[in-house]
Amino acid sequence: MSTNTREQFRPPNHPNEHFILTTVVGSYPKPKWLNRARDLYHGDLDVTAADRASDEPRGGFDVDVDFDERNWQEAKDDASRLITLEHERAGLDAVVDGEMRRNEMVEYFAHRIAGYEFNGPVKVWGHNYFDKPSVVDAVEYDETWLVEEFEFTNEVASRPVKVPITGPYTLANWSFNEHYDDGEALAYALAELVNLEVEKLVEAGARYVQIDEPALATTPDDHAIVGECLELIADGIPDDVRLGLHVCYGDYSRIYPEILDYPIHEFDVELCNGDYEQIDVFSEHEFTKDLALGVVDAHVAEVEPVSRIKENVKRGFEVVPPERLTVSPDCGLKLLPRKVAYGKMENMVTATREVEAELDAGEIEIGEAVSKAD
Template sequence: MTANKILPTTVVGSYPAVRSKGLKSIFNPYAASLETAVGDQVKAGVDIISTGQVRGDMITSLTSQIPGIRDQSVIGTLKPTQSAMTVDDTKYALSRHSQVKAMLAGPSTIAHALKIDTPLYRNRDEVIMDLAKVLAAEALRLQDTGISIFQIDEPILSTGIADMNTAQAAVREITKNLKVTTCIHVCGDIDGVIDSLLKMPVDIIDLEFSCNEKNLECVGRKEFGDKRIGFGAVDSTDTSIDSVEAIKSRIEKGVELFGAGKLLIDPDCGLRMHTRETAFGKLSNMCAAADEVRRTL
């Protein structure tokens, strides 16, 4: 990771998909999307980029490849895939930029999107733990590519639906053999789960703060120890482009609360649902705002 840079910029993951055209679209329909997502992040000045997760939503892009899942149902024993699910796109991103964050949807989030249609699993917690083993195998493959950060996306955790003890055990199953910097991303209000999140066996906790004063107040009262904070400073729900000044003001609040050395700057969540122009504008302004704050430190 960019260990020596103050306020490094990164992304949560997704970026708008651009369709391939012509013969290329037949043989590799996602090539243009991948090239555009990676190229735009580099051009915007993002320090730690992603692949853009352009092959579909973060859940079905994985579940369509996992043995034991058909459509959105668990029909058999969940097992690690024989071949990598996301490594090829990650290798491409690394060929364009030295610092890449890889991410996978988390086991709790995936499990709550699935129907259990087999007596092999007595409950959802058992599904979660087997999914964790599947994801652990993919995480090791991603680590071997030379990524800077490995992120687990668990948006379900802020809803109160998921069991936090099971979620923590599942995250531990994924991260226990990893040497790379690890991160968990949870969007939404985290007031009810922040204490559990702080116990997660990861290096970075990534949260939304751009328009969430409740999260600022809640997290500002907590002791993070050695953990760093992925500081969401760009509104991922607003279809307009956040101004440099607005993002700068948010980052300054984060620096005041946590200290510049604790923060990585990113959007609140993925940008997949925006137009390419809006997503690029948001990332460009985020990087410009981070630069301006750095110059004042």
């Protein structure tokens, strides 16, 4: 997996000789009107007779008692278009639609995989509930999961589109297994399905696919299972398709350097939230993948200043040279106020372009990573 896949994402009018790829992990705050549209479609809004009779919009949303599938699809299309263009306005090199059509990263896919069923939400912590699915039969690829989402976003976007997809290990680990001998067997079966979906995405034109495996952060001893799943996913995928792996915050020393054997181009890590305490983990062995580094904190509702983000970007040069660095938020931004999420992206892009210009001018010492790469 040494193929250079990143130059295809350099904008044709890029202002600097150096190029550090900017993107987002995936999720983004949904417009409030989309949540109201969802509730209206599912019949969750408490619409009274007086509301129906009134000419005034209810809560800023015009009540339509016949809000059907066509209306709901149009609302999702509008939100996807809005957020894709918002990502472009912020200046990102590779954009996502913010996962506007997805409700939750396991539930969304489980509804589309034969063999899953739902029996109601389970309590996960405090007052939070998760509609945890059960695997009750052999999992099968019944319909495409993300191809229509990608095709719509790709038509809207003028920049390359990245496709985040929940990985098979997390799909297995965060489900009840009532059919397979163990979770490992279920993960491998799901990996075969993810491979089919990635093939369909590639046929549709996708060139940047990110596998999300947040469950690995809590069960790092299973890194070999994740590696086997990735081998199954990557089988037959063209070399020019960029494959990334995102793993949320955890003890990375328990999966490094083993992840260097994964058939991926890019490893996406969440280090900003931990003030880069673990960055030395990736210097103990030569980092042979591209590094996707979180440079703004997805868990803090403040927009970091450009000066601070620039210092965070430079931390990446302790591990890889600039031509192998991608920068993004630490994780998905969906829980933040939308204004804050946009500010983080905008400042992140500004900081990255300034770092590139300083690299062009020879003003930045990039240190040991360059000699390792040479």
